[in-house]
Amino acid sequence: MSTADVLEQPTQAAEQNRDNIVNDFSIVVATVNGSGSQTANGLLARAAFKMGVPVGAKNLFPSNIAGLPTWYTIRLSKHGYTARREVSEVLVAFNPATAQDDYAALPAGGVVLYPDDIKFLEPRSDVIHYALPSKDIVKKANVDSKLRDLVANMVYVGGLAYLLGIDVGALEEGLSHHFKGKAKPVEMNMNIIRMTLDWAQENLTKQDPYRIEPMKATDGLIMIDGNTAGALGAIFGGVTVTAWYPITPSTSLVDALNAYLPLLRPGEEEGAQPYAVVQAEDELAAIGMVLGAGWAGARSMTSTSGPGISLMTEFAGMGYFAEIPGVIWDIQRVGPSTGLPTRTSQGDLISTYFLGHGDSRHVILLPGSMQDCFEFGWRAFDLAERLQTPVFVLSDLDLGMNVWMTEPFDYPDQPMDRGKVLSAEELAQMESWGRYVDVDGDGIPYRTLPGNTNPMSAYFTRGTGHNPQAVYSERPDDWEENLNRLQKKHETARTLVPKPRVERKEGTEVGIIAFGSTDSAIQEARDQLREQGVETSYIQLRALPLEETLRGFVNAHKRLYVVELNAEGQMCQLIRLFMPERATDIIPLAHLDGLPLAPSYVRRAILEGEKK
Numbered sequence: 081m082s083t084a085d086v087l088e089q090p091t092q093a094a095e096q097n098r099d100n101i102v103n104d105f106s107i108v109v110a111t112v113n114g115s116g117s118q119t120a121n122g123l124l125a126r127a128a129f130k131m132g133v134p135v136g137a138k139n140l141f142p143s144n145i146a147g148l149p150t151w152y153t154i155r156l157s158k159h160g161y162t163a164r165r166e167v168s169e170v171l172v173a174f175n176p177a178t179a180q181d182d183y184a185a186l187p188a189g190g191v192v193l194y195p196d197d198i199k200f201l202e203p204r205s206d207v208i209h210y211a212l213p214s215k216d217i218v219k220k221a222n223v224d225s226k227l228r229d230l231v232a233n234m235v236y237v238g239g240l241a242y243l244l245g246i247d248v249g250a251l252e253e254g255l256s257h258h259f260k261g262k263a264k265p266v267e268m269n270m271n272i273i274r275m276t277l278d279w280a281q282e283n284l285t286k287q288d289p290y291r292i293e294p295m296k297a298t299d300g301l302i303m304i305d306g307n308t309a310g311a312l313g314a315i316f317g318g319v320t321v322t323a324w325y326p327i328t329p330s331t332s333l334v335d336a337l338n339a340y341l342p343l344l345r346p347g348e349e350e351g352a353q354p355y356a357v358v359q360a361e362d363e364l365a366a367i368g369m370v371l372g373a374g375w376a377g378a379r380s381m382t383s384t385s386g387p388g389i390s391l392m393t394e395f396a397g398m399g400y401f402a403e404i405p406g407v408i409w410d411i412q413r414v415g416p417s418t419g420l421p422t423r424t425s426q427g428d429l430i431s432t433y434f435l436g437h438g439d440s441r442h443v444i445l446l447p448g449s450m451q452d453c454f455e456f457g458w459r460a461f462d463l464a465e466r467l468q469t470p471v472f473v474l475s476d477l478d479l480g481m482n483v484w485m486t487e488p489f490d491y492p493d494q495p496m497d498r499g500k501v502l503s504a505e506e507l508a509q510m511e512s513w514g515r516y517v518d519v520d521g522d523g524i525p526y527r528t529l530p531g532n533t534n535p536m537s538a539y540f541t542r543g544t545g546h547n548p549q550a551v552y553s554e555r556p557d558d559w560e561e562n563l564n565r566l567q568k569k570h571e572t573a574r575t576l577v578p579k580p581r582v583e584r585k586e587g588t589e590v591g592i593i594a595f596g597s598t599d600s601a602i603q604e605a606r607d608q609l610r611e612q613g614v615e616t617s618y619i620q621l622r623a624l625p626l627e628e629t630l631r632g633f634v635n636a637h638k639r640l641y642v643v644e645l646n647a648e649g650q651m652c653q654l655i656r657l658f659m660p661e662r663a664t665d666i667i668p669l670a671h672l673d674g675l676p677l678a679p680s681y682v683r684r685a686i687l688e689g690e691k692k
Contacts (some may be wrong), residue, residue: 108168114146116230132295136162238276306479311336313457321371363388396541397436405464423674450486525567577623591637605682
């Protein structure tokens with residue numbers, strides 16, 4: 081596999097007349113999965129961030145424990161762009177198995193940093209070579225033989241620090257953060273970095289134009305992954321029960337809950353936790369626990385991916401029909417089947433929206449940033465309890481597992497919305513009450529919770545047919561009445577879900593519609609299109625059901641391009657159902673190769689569409 085595709089236009093690396101390329105290039109590190117390279121790669125990204133340089137980091141790793149190739153791309157952009165680029169100018173070739181292909185993919189004028197025992201079969205005269213005596217440095221460092229393979233990656237960290245000008249203090253600070261202040265591993269790794277720096281200063285002559293220089297563009301920002309942001313949002317949203325089963329790429333969300341719940345919600349007494357995180361025997365059991373806890377009044381959630389969603393289908397339909405709140409995070413990966421577990425996708429949209437048997441449509445939140453992941457972490461509970469229904473949050477691997485820059489998160493700006501919950505006192509003032517009676521005309525009935533002492537509070541919860549009083553019924557009129565009310569509730573949800581973000585320019589004929597992790601690529605592509613004379617408007621959808629803001633956006637443009645990471649154009653299909661009268665003007669730009677979206681794809685696809 082190659083680390084890059086060839087761009088149609090010349091890259092910065094090919095501009096030989098430039099003496100310095102500062103804070104505007106990409107580094108790709110090719111290593112072996114399981115070799116400890118993630119520590120080194122994360123260290124490099126965070127060091128650049130600490131130097132004030134905007135950073136976008138993408139980890140491309142295999143779906144096994146160890147042994148297969150892995151690539152980690154660090155994009156530096158003084159302009160603040162963080163999307164994946166299709167080419168990287170600086171290559172760290174530390175995996176012999178892929179070195180030849182990685183080397184061949186370098187653009188002219190690029191740089192390769194590699195161990196001196198790797199010999200390239202077809203040496204290139206249009207790239208700059210830096211060989212490092214990796215094994216000799218590690219050997220001289222007197223590192224325990226069991227740890228040598230793990231610390232060997234610090235050799236390329238030291239090499240890049242010398243060549244690119246990375247601040248050594250930022251590297252040491254990053255190691256201290258990673259190892260939680262433990263002096264021994266910090267010093268062991270820093271020793272390798274310093275030894276490589278000393279060797280490079282004596283033996284290497286810098287010939288390339290690439291440099292990292294301090295900026296202040298990251299002041300006040302933090303770096304975090306979406307799974308951690310979502311977990312923090314859930315904690316601030318009052319989660320009390322989490323049931324889950326491990327599956328890539330969602331496991332780290334629950335790992336983050338386990339890490340932060342003891343810190344942010346300690347029990348009043350030692351050993352008494354005001355929350356429960358339970359690993360179930362499978363995803364079916366997990367969602368059963370979530371719905372049981374939600375029925376009892378807990379704020380409950382689970383985290384999974386596409387295959388887990390499939391196993392949850394019957395319970396999701398029951399939650400929809402019995403009207404039980406719960407939150408399900410789907411960190412999407414590539415399918416069908418078990419697909420590509422460690423690649424990113426937006427392919428679960430339609431299957432999740434209609435998940436269940438028969439007529440069901442679910443509320444779905446679509447985060448597109450770290451801020452969204454945090455916000456939807458708590459807002460999903462409010463919507464689930466207000467609407468009395470399962471609410472799905474469809475993130476993806478790129479958002480969930482990669483590290484992103486973001487503003488710090490704000491505490492939720494509103495109190496928890498528990499929805500229509502009747503107390504014993506309220507019931508005492510009522511002549512009658514029916515669990516599924518639509519009192520307010522919004523399709524949402526009132527509910528009671530276990531522990532309510534009023535005898536009227538009891539009702540029988542079932543997933544089979546029932547009348548407004550929750551009594552079993554197979555009467556056609558009861559069934560139709562119930563489904564009509566659920567449809568009305570879905571229309572109410574349309575007014576409650578987060579509104580899209582709109583960037584509209586008056587007089588523009590071209591509109592871009594997208595959602596989720598494609599946002600950073602689309603923002604950059606819009607700048608590229610503007611430079612080529614194509615002005616665009618943009619709407620970032622944030623939820624299903626589709627909100628009325630979309631209708632106005634569509635009607636304001638002649639041509640609409642729907643950009644998404646799946647093969648079938650699933651969001652495009654849903655928008656065409658929403659606005660069939662404009663179906664022929666709504667054009668799918670569906671793209672799925674397992675990689676985060678690149679701006680160049682969006683630019684090329686829209687330019688091609690505008691030629692027609």
